[in-house]
Amino acid sequence: MAEIELDAVDRRILAILQENGRLSNQEIAERVNLSPSPCLRRIRRLEESGVIRGYVALLDPQKLGLGLLAFVNVRLEKRGGATGHAGTTHADLFRAAVQAWPEVVACHAMTGEMDYLLRVFVTDMAHFSRFVQDQLLHHPSVVDVKSSFALESFKETTALPIR
Amino acid sequence: MAEIELDAVDRRILAILQENGRLSNQEIAERVNLSPSPCLRRIRRLEESGVIRGYVALLDPQKLGLGLLAFVNVRLEKRGGATGHAGTTHADLFRAAVQAWPEVVACHAMTGEMDYLLRVFVTDMAHFSRFVQDQLLHHPSVVDVKSSFALESFKETTALPIR
DNA sequence: CGTGAAACATTAGCGGC
DNA sequence: GCCGCTAATGTTTCACG
Numbered sequence: 290m291a292e293i294e295l296d297a298v299d300r301r302i303l304a305i306l307q308e309n310g311r312l313s314n315q316e317i318a319e320r321v322n323l324s325p326s327p328c329l330r331r332i333r334r335l336e337e338s339g340v341i342r343g344y345v346a347l348l349d350p351q352k353l354g355l356g357l358l359a360f361v362n363v364r365l366e367k368r369g370g371a372t373g374h375a376g377t378t379h380a381d382l383f384r385a386a387v388q389a390w391p392e393v394v395a396c397h398a399m400t401g402e403m404d405y406l407l408r409v410f411v412t413d414m415a416h417f418s419r420f421v422q423d424q425l426l427h428h429p430s431v432v433d434v435k436s437s438f439a440l441e442s443f444k445e446t447t448a449l450p451i452r
Numbered sequence: 453m454a455e456i457e458l459d460a461v462d463r464r465i466l467a468i469l470q471e472n473g474r475l476s477n478q479e480i481a482e483r484v485n486l487s488p489s490p491c492l493r494r495i496r497r498l499e500e501s502g503v504i505r506g507y508v509a510l511l512d513p514q515k516l517g518l519g520l521l522a523f524v525n526v527r528l529e530k531r532g533g534a535t536g537h538a539g540t541t542h543a544d545l546f547r548a549a550v551q552a553w554p555e556v557v558a559c560h561a562m563t564g565e566m567d568y569l570l571r572v573f574v575t576d577m578a579h580f581s582r583f584v585q586d587q588l589l590h591h592p593s594v595v596d597v598k599s600s601f602a603l604e605s606f607k608e609t610t611a612l613p614i615r
Numbered sequence: 616c617g618t619g620a621a622a623c624a625t626t627a628g629c630g631g632c
Numbered sequence: 633g634c635c636g637c638t639a640a641t642g643t644t645t646c647a648c649g
Contacts, residue, residue: 293515306509310473313643324617342510346469348612352456352503355612358560360569384606391613397521397602406523410612439560443547447508447610449516449573450554476624487636492626
């Protein structure tokens, strides 16, 4: 988690790869005015230092039939003893469950009244209803759930601001 | 936006590319028990149909100095006439501004009391404070702002559930 | 940092199931 | 229709100047 020194060329490379992670090294080298080998060395360094976490394909939720994006605020049971295992808290149980639910694409512990914010992709309200009833509310650690829904998404990028 | 037919092999290819978007066609072909050419034909078809929206590198916010993730609920002025242009609503103005703010990585129109939910990456509270004062609250269409902050992120994936 | 050569990957055309 | 072979072209990668 140490800070990595990035010069202007590194930042340009990152900006390019955030837009298109499949560009050939040659193409990137050209755009940053470098020959292929030093450009590749920089990219490897960025990968090994963890600045670049990985490369992925982004899919279209609509085309996969995932027509509904929900944000779910969850509050957990605060008494820790109910799990039967010393050292296993309600938070631990809940986080493990979240990892296993494919509909949940993000889960953050939050400030404010609710404990967690979940980002959930489902096909429709029927699917969402099943998810809340059978998974979320069925979970022993969950005491309260408040949902809102995206009517339309105007911006949705994986590109982080590079200072 | 028409539905695209996906068979079991297509779905396996999508699952693989959601995890690692830089695998070679040969490697993918091996994993799905196909030879390179039909595998490539399927991938091209998925790209051209828009099921695959693109390929990107994912960066680590911490390593870029983006230590604070905020969720900002925004309420807009409802009277449309104040812009001076017929046909240009407060919503239009706000959405255009959102596109130009690099700190905002997602913006959804939402059900519930607030109109928009923004996902915002900033370096720290000072940066966030400047963003809210100088950009958000300074915008003529914004009438109210409510923020919460991620204490910790337990899940954060771009991989959508494939039915 | 750049050059060059070997290893590897992509892609189009064609024949077969 | 969808698969797999082959062969030409383009790309990555590494030792070395």
